[in-house]
Amino acid sequence: MEKFKNITAVAAPLPEVNVDTDKIIPKQYLKTIERTGLGKGLFSELRYNDDGTENKDFVLNKSQYKNAKILVAGDNFGCGSSREHAPWALLDYGIKVVISTSFADIFYNNCFKNGMLPIVLDEKEVSLLMEETERGSNATLTVDLESQEITTSDGNKINFKIDKFLKHCLLNGLDDIALTLEKNSEIGSYEDKIKSQRPWL
Amino acid sequence: MSKSRTIYDKIWDDHLVNTNDDGTSLIYIDRHLVHEVTSPQAFEGLRMTKRKVRCPEKTLAVVDHNVPTTDRKNGIEDEESRIQVEALEKNCKEFGVEYFNELDIRQGIVHVVGPEQGFTLPGTTIMCGDSHTSTHGAFGALAMGIGTSEVEHILATQTLIQRKAKNFRVNVGGTAPDGVTAKDIILSIIGEIGAGGGTGSVIEYTGKAISDLSMEGRMTVCNMSIEGGARAGLIGPDEKTFSYIKDRPRSPKGDDFDRAVDYWNALNSDKDAYFDRDVYLDAAALPPVVTWGTSPEDVVSINGEVPDPEGIDDEIRKETKKSALEYMDLKPGTKIKDIELDVIFIGSCTNGRIEDLREVAKVVEGHHVNENLNAMIVPGSGLVKEQAINEGLDKIFMAAGFEWREPGCSMCLAMNPDKLLPGQRCASTSNRNFEGRQGFRGRTHLVSPAMAAAAAIAGRFVDVRDFVK
Numbered sequence: 009m010e011k012f013k014n015i016t017a018v019a020a021p022l023p024e025v026n027v028d029t030d031k032i033i034p035k036q037y038l039k040t041i042e043r044t045g046l047g048k049g050l051f052s053e054l055r056y057n058d059d060g061t062e063n064k065d066f067v068l069n070k071s072q073y074k075n076a077k078i079l080v081a082g083d084n085f086g087c088g089s090s091r092e093h094a095p096w097a098l099l100d101y102g103i104k105v106v107i108s109t110s111f112a113d114i115f116y117n118n119c120f121k122n123g124m125l126p127i128v129l130d131e132k133e134v135s136l137l138m139e140e141t142e143r144g145s146n147a148t149l150t151v152d153l154e155s156q157e158i159t160t161s162d163g164n165k166i167n168f169k170i171d172k173f174l175k176h177c178l179l180n181g182l183d184d185i186a187l188t189l190e191k192n193s194e195i196g197s198y199e200d201k202i203k204s205q206r207p208w209l
Numbered sequence: 210m211s212k213s214r215t216i217y218d219k220i221w222d223d224h225l226v227n228t229n230d231d232g233t234s235l236i237y238i239d240r241h242l243v244h245e246v247t248s249p250q251a252f253e254g255l256r257m258t259k260r261k262v263r264c265p266e267k268t269l270a271v272v273d274h275n276v277p278t279t280d281r282k283n284g285i286e287d288e289e290s291r292i293q294v295e296a297l298e299k300n301c302k303e304f305g306v307e308y309f310n311e312l313d314i315r316q317g318i319v320h321v322v323g324p325e326q327g328f329t330l331p332g333t334t335i336m337c338g339d340s341h342t343s344t345h346g347a348f349g350a351l352a353m354g355i356g357t358s359e360v361e362h363i364l365a366t367q368t369l370i371q372r373k374a375k376n377f378r379v380n381v382g383g384t385a386p387d388g389v390t391a392k393d394i395i396l397s398i399i400g401e402i403g404a405g406g407g408t409g410s411v412i413e414y415t416g417k418a419i420s421d422l423s424m425e426g427r428m429t430v431c432n433m434s435i436e437g438g439a440r441a442g443l444i445g446p447d448e449k450t451f452s453y454i455k456d457r458p459r460s461p462k463g464d465d466f467d468r469a470v471d472y473w474n475a476l477n478s479d480k481d482a483y484f485d486r487d488v489y490l491d492a493a494a495l496p497p498v499v500t501w502g503t504s505p506e507d508v509v510s511i512n513g514e515v516p517d518p519e520g521i522d523d524e525i526r527k528e529t530k531k532s533a534l535e536y537m538d539l540k541p542g543t544k545i546k547d548i549e550l551d552v553i554f555i556g557s558c559t560n561g562r563i564e565d566l567r568e569v570a571k572v573v574e575g576h577h578v579n580e581n582l583n584a585m586i587v588p589g590s591g592l593v594k595e596q597a598i599n600e601g602l603d604k605i606f607m608a609a610g611f612e613w614r615e616p617g618c619s620m621c622l623a624m625n626p627d628k629l630l631p632g633q634r635c636a637s638t639s640n641r642n643f644e645g646r647q648g649f650r651g652r653t654h655l656v657s658p659a660m661a662a663a664a665a666i667a668g669r670f671v672d673v674r675d676f677v678k
């Protein structure tokens with residue numbers, strides 16, 4: 009997995025609650041057997057018109073947000089389906105950070121497996137950043153994971169919380185399967201124990 | 210130190226392999242279900258790192274999302290779907306995992322198949338790369354949906370790295386009136402707590418209205434826990450649970466079964482166990498419900514009307530709900546009973562089980578589907594289909610003008626050819642009314658099987674309680 013340390017980029021607003029993973033990446037893109045190339049399907053039902061041209065009204069199609077790598081979104085972002093295609097699509101498009109007041113648990117987890125950073129802030133902070141994004145390409149945000157700090161283009165700072173283990177994995181680009189396999193003997197003894205305690209399993 | 214514990218606490222404790230200083234834990238996974246959409250990249254990951262599946266016998270794979278629901282003896286026409294299905298078959302062969310293909314009578318929606326096979330057992334941890342894995346919680350199991358990276362993690366290690374979630378109790382007291390089903394109960398709960406209300410929590414459903422439910426009804430309730438944002442939903446096991454499990458192909462037999470029942474009985478939450486949050490609903494006061502918007506939290510009584518978002522304080526929420534109405538082509542104040550329908554879909558892992566089909570048959574027997582709409586019934590599995598045929602339900606459905614299909618996910622997510630056309634309005638027994646879920650620009654209203662059946666006859670929403678009279 010790629011490391012995540014910090015990023016300075018344009019942030020795009022998505023002022024909508026309950027943005028579900030069907031909306032982030034519709035089912036027609038789930039037929040792939042690869043992880044890559046999903047960026048073209050990101051928000052596709054909003055991003056394109058019926059004839060396949062770009063819908064000029066959709067935020068990521070506006071010139072000032074073309075290079076956005078950060079999304080500021082409404083509550084309960086990433087709800088619905090467990091499809092990891094959602095973070096894959098965001099990442100393939102170039103979005104590395106999503107900021108919201110809350111995330112659906114599975115989506116939140118999935119981000120960390122792919123070197124993406126979801127940030128939870130309180131309502132006031134999110135609306136402040138939402139306002140900030142209205143300034144388009146004139147307003148970049150800097151997100152630094154080590155110091156757990158977001159800095160606006162005017163130098164305002166907002167701190168965010170993050171689980172220590174998840175932070176460590178992201179900063180170092182660690183593969184959790186390799187980490188878990190180091191505990192192979194503990195897994196083995198657990199298996200021996202349940203064989204006698206719950207033999208029906 | 211033995212404090213009072215919830216069923217979630219007990220299952221968690223019994224599956225801890227290890228806990229780190231930072232509070233993250235490694236938990237053991239007893240059962241792993243796999244389907245074709247969320248697994249190819251996980252198997253590919255194993256191949257690339259030269260890892261094996263640690264316990265192939267604890268894994269069961271089935272195709273469901275992509276399969277056509279028409280005759281499939283000649284294979285799958287859509288090329289991408291076919292490739293994905295073939296990839297699963299090949300991966301299962303290579304890694305030694307048992308697999309039900311689309312011609313196997315045991316094939317069906319993964320969350321219908323697990324319980325049917327006795328693969329789903331109380332007190333187990335059950336994971337699947339699918340958010341509706343919460344279904345299996347109906348048996349008193351800890352069942353969660355996960356992403357593909359975690360699917361790979363389980364395949365390789367039979368464990369997951371997790372942090373413990375909160376305990377959230379939803380107590381549904383009273384007796385549900387006739388015509389008010391498990392679906393109405395869970396939709397009402399989601400309407401109450403919101404689509405993100407359960408985030409970070411495991412919900413335990415308790416109360417008379419829950420224990421009154423059959424196992425099928427309990428599965429419907431737990432299935433939609435994820436639509437309330439919960440990590441998982443579960444119901445303490447009881448005699449109904451045990452008798453459902455007994456004699457299933459994969460369930461424990463003989464002495465093992467009796468020992469298991471003792472263990473399962475002891476799992477129930479202790480009387481004074483601590484819950485981080487409690488919500489109470491009175492089932493006696495619930496009506497049959499319908500969703501009006503594009504989130505499962507947009508719930509309204511069949512006797513109600515489309516609400517006006519203008520009253521919502523939060524700007525972002527207000528705008529979201531307004532655009533939901535626009536998407537649904539509905540105006541505030543419209544009576545739900547005045548909404549006319551184009552399509553009826555009965556099926557999915559929420560309501561594609563035998564009991565659901567019986568409910569539908571009861572309502573539609575002797576009637577005919579309204580001439581203005583198409584109505585389709587898709588059984589949850591080959592075994593559900595077989596049982597329905599044995600009970601003669603298929604004849605009732607076909608006489609009433611329903612299409613009677615082969616098992617699969619079908620129009621619940623429209624990855625196969627069963628799709629709404631742009632602008633079509635559907636009463637669906639599935640679980641998600643998201644934009645485009647059942648087909649590009651399609652409009653979904655979630656309802657119970659009985660309500661969908663009544664709507665199929667009337668051509669618009671009706672109160673099933675008036676209808677059956």
Ligand code: SF4
Nearest residue numbers: 341557558618621622
């Ligand atoms: S029936 Fe629908 S919700 Fe259930 S597993 Fe299939 S696609 Fe998912």
